[in-house]
Amino acid sequence: MVNTLLDEGFMAQKREALGRTALPYDLAPWLAQHFDAAALSIRSEAQLEEKFIGPLLKQLGWVSVVQETITVQGKLAKPDWCLLLEPGQDDELVASKDHQLITAICESKAWGKTLDTGKADRAQNPHHQLQDYLSTLRVRFGFLTNGRVWRVYDTDKVTAKKTYIQFDLEAICALPTGQEKAEALALFAFFFGHDTYVPPATAGTSSAIEQAIAASADFTLAVEENLKAVIYGYAGEDSLFEIMGRAIHRANPKASMASVYENSVVLLFRLLFVVYFEDKNRELLARHPFYNRYSLEQIYQTLPSQPGPRSGLHDGVYALKQLFEMLDEGAEDIDIPLFNGGLFDPQRAPLLLQPKIFDNATLRAILEKLLYKTHRGTTLFDTRRDFKNMSVTHLGRIYEGLLEFRFEKASEAAVYLEYETTATRGKSIEAYFDAYDSALLRKEKGFRALREISVKKGDVYLKSASNSRKTSASYYTPPSLSQPLVQAAMQQALAATSAQGKALMDLKILDNACGSGHFLVEALGTLTDLALERLETDTDLQKLVATESAKIAEQLQFLNLDYVPEDAQILKRALLKRCIFGVDLNPFAVELARLSLWMDSFIFGTPLSFIEHHVQHGNALMGASVQEFIAYNATEVRQNDFFVDNLSARFDELRSVMDELDAMRDTTAQEVEQSKRLWKNSIAPKLQLLSRALSFICTRRALLAEGNKAACEALDKTPDLLAQLFDEAKTKTAALRQVEAYAQRFHFFHYEVAFPEAFAGGRKGFDVIVGNPPWDKTKFSDTDFFPQYHSNYRSLKNTEKAAVQNRLLESAHIAAAYQGTLQDRNVANEYYKDKGVFPLNKGAGDGNLFRLFVERNLKLLNAGGSLNYVLPSALMFEEGSMGLRRHIFTQAQLRFFYSFENRNGIFPDVDSRYKFALMQVVNTPPTADPAPIDTAFYVLDAADLQRPETHVPYPLDTVQALSPQQWALMELRDGTDLPILRKCYSAFPALSPDWLDFRRELHMTDDKDLFIEKPSPGLLPLYEGKMIWQYSHVFEQPQYWLEPQAFDARLHSKELHRMAQDLGAPKAEAGKHAAAVRYDRDFMRLGFRDIASDTNERTLIFGLLPKNVGAGNTIHLNVPKVYLRDAEGGVTTQATSPLRLLFALAWFNSLPVDWLARFMIQIHANKTYLFRLPTPQPSDDEILAHSDYAQLAQNALLLSLAASWDDFAELAPLFNVQPGNVPSTAKARDQLRAENDRIVARLYGMTDAELAHLLRSFKGLAAKRPEYLALLQ
Structure with missing residues (x-):
């Protein structure tokens, strides 16, 4: 059996389970009667179909229609058998031609016909014929057979890899009666039998074949996750990588930790390549007369499995070095080709050249962990890792975690703890602790140590940036996102090359934050598939394949290797060197990307391609x-x-x-x-x-x-x-x-120097740029540094953080690392702010790397080239990206923008509220009549993009109409939103800061020295965003307090600056009027939360704050006053009208305005979004004269007084409110808020149906407060 579809370990379990059940379909006696290899082998294809293949399909329970011509969207298909589940469906298919009736397709060939010639000729290669039928008829499962050999395909997931299970029925029937034959027939019956494909009677469940494929994927994932745990040493496993590093350090005691790490990485990459190569080419290597004497498998098998006299010897590592040398240089005498493209160069890892780096016991432990699944340190020898069926990109994800790690030599004794406490709520935590912190931790309530590893002073140990051995998955983009993005990129590139008359081989594809090479591997695979499709008509590609085939054939003949590589393999190898380019700031990511590309494109008998010049180390932004x-x-x-x-x-x-x-x-x-x-x-x-x-x-x-x-x-x-x-x-x-x-x-990193081919002959850069750029801020933060030494640093209180900092910075090496990191990050941050370098990011506030990558890469595109990114959705909504958006909409074409919510954990280590997007921008100026942008918002799963109703066409003129200054997209749930939005935005002008402006007061980090953690008389409460809710400032209790004099002193200079601005005078002049300073805390203020996701119960959360409070930067507060000249030439203040604040409070807390805000706001609300909202801006007289406006302000007052009469009693006279007028029940308060919602909707001109439409979008509110929505129905 040949299996490239399911995990071998899973298949072994499935084989055993099926072997214990009765064989269905009376298959064994039927085959005994009908399968005569000698007789069948001399029949023609038609006779074979009539006498054996058709009857076998019927015996296996299928209803079939033979060679029925069916047309789908203009494409014609005529498969040998359409396989159906129910009697009567055959007549229905013949009459209706409805391809949705088909469960599987079977294509059959003559007995001696090869099922896959390896050639791209679709007319002559049965494999491609079946794939074309499955694609045209949109059928997931396919069978391909010549009577003797049977294949089953699953095309559910698009992949460049050929995935199938192949059975040799002749070999199975020739087996003697017994368990092996019974299990083989049981597997055959399962994969080709009708019952496996029947959907269960229970709705929402899967067929047996779907369950098996899903279970295999889960099995593979568990094995991959275990490999990850074994490499890094968490979840009860010993770190394979740490074992390597300690051994290399013992053999090279003077080497730096950085050098030990580098050499360990190279060794691990070499082992990964070899084990993948040997697993993938197992059948070919089994026929090789010499390789298996020197293979990694042979080395492992000869190492002692139990402690004994040979355990301390070093003949195993000698054999390993011999293997590496042989792969580096080749061994033509024994028909072993040269592999090296640099991977096995001995100078790449000089520390490995030292003698006796691993004794046999250590090398056995390393290889055992690599080859077999383990469970908390125990090897499971019945579950060998199926490397050949692991995706290269999945392996890259595992090994990419190494980029977070480093080796350190312990400066003091420490312990690695896996533990639980009451606070962790049943979730285990893993991290390193020194003796002091370990003792503190053990005092916590409910502490229970699950595992402890002692680290002695001077020991080499492995740790990550989070002071742990666990890795994050934040770097890895799942195939559900990367595959459709890459396919869209390559389809666009192909269309552009056809229009420009360029050759496919001339495409230049770049990922300049390439990491493990995931996107480059995907791009190479997709490009290869496209090249195969064009091979029959593209003479340049034909010449390339013919030339390379001849050279490879000559090489293989010299090495006595009896196989012929497929056209796809030859094309992929050639396209790699010509078309693929990568950059990464981490040099080990570069090594990993090269490794991934080599693993994906290697042909046994040919050397690894020299791609050092195409995948390079450097800062893509500098x-x-x-x-x-x-x-x-x-x-x-x-x-x-x-x-x-x-x-x-x-x-x-x-x-x-x-x-x-x-x-x-x-x-x-x-x-x-x-x-x-x-x-x-x-x-x-x-x-x-x-x-x-x-x-x-x-x-x-x-x-x-x-x-x-x-x-x-x-x-x-x-x-x-x-x-x-x-x-x-x-x-x-x-x-x-x-x-x-x-x-x-x-x-x-200079692109024209590093990749001059992309700028030759009038080219301006790359045809495709694809990837997932870093999402990090450019500004240095302490939380980026100290967690590597103290795991829970981010969750500490400010005083605790300060104590940890002081203690850690007493260590000279930590202090030096801190200063170096701080200096380099600050310089880089200022470098990126240079408007001559990144003009489109000018004035963007705190920098973010994804924005810089977008700007850099827009400049690197060739004419007609496309930028294809997974990136934060904020690009199309936030203020900081305005310059980029204006450039994209006026100088290029945004082809699609699909915005996702992370609620399903697509990125498991990213907040579930976070939004990210798939985007394609084409470097072609907009046309006079541009096509609508293909958009989708609030997508939870990539599969949703297959549904037409997920997509919303977004006209460019709508972008300009709804966001003329910001050029921002609105997050449309469906096409119904657009006419309501147009109505709202035409009703009122955008909010002006002249009517109501906002600012922040204190910064939770920069001003933390003012914060007092315990209350006492005379202190002022410090408000944070989490403390307020709509119409309430008492939602949560304060955590910090302020000493009034220190608070005022901190703001005094800022107040003088504001006075000077208001008066239009120099600050020195304002200083003469210092006595006239009035602090914002002297006024009641309107505030709104900074953290306010558009998927929460509410997004805009406004409340009145009383006098004599301070506020952190998670609350935005209205500007409560302006400084004016008085009649005597002095300075006085004019407060913002309380009536205006009450009107604004009601307006911004209404559901219609919240609905409008949700089209813009991601997680953080700020005044930029408010200034885009259509808002009436009446004077006090206009508020009182307009019945709806007055009612809104009065309702806001009543609701605020309900939260606290004492804090806002001075406002009661505005509407003659008495304590008895204040709503005292939740229902009464909800009725006032609902009245506000109806008034605002009416003022926008919304119909009842339109209001009902917007209410349906408040899923969180519907779940938490259905009684409130009932008031609006």
């Missing part, structure tokens, strides 16, 4: 262009320099050499060596000079970002600077050393 260098020379140096004049010529020369390198297919060992020589001798020297010139531009920017303008000016004044930059002989001058130092520190 680089310069040739044009920027020329502009610097023109504006700063102002000289007609010979070197600058010839800069373009130098790049043209570099591009020609790179084209020569790309033209090499690396099919033979000689070609790989030639690639390496060309890189070393012709390319690297040119790269170094050109890169140095552009790094000079970046060094200037970095110096300015450091605030070191003098050093920048000194660098500019370096004599003969340009001559030095382009002089190969000069490397040691002060200026060049400075440029080199900054280049190494910040890892400058």
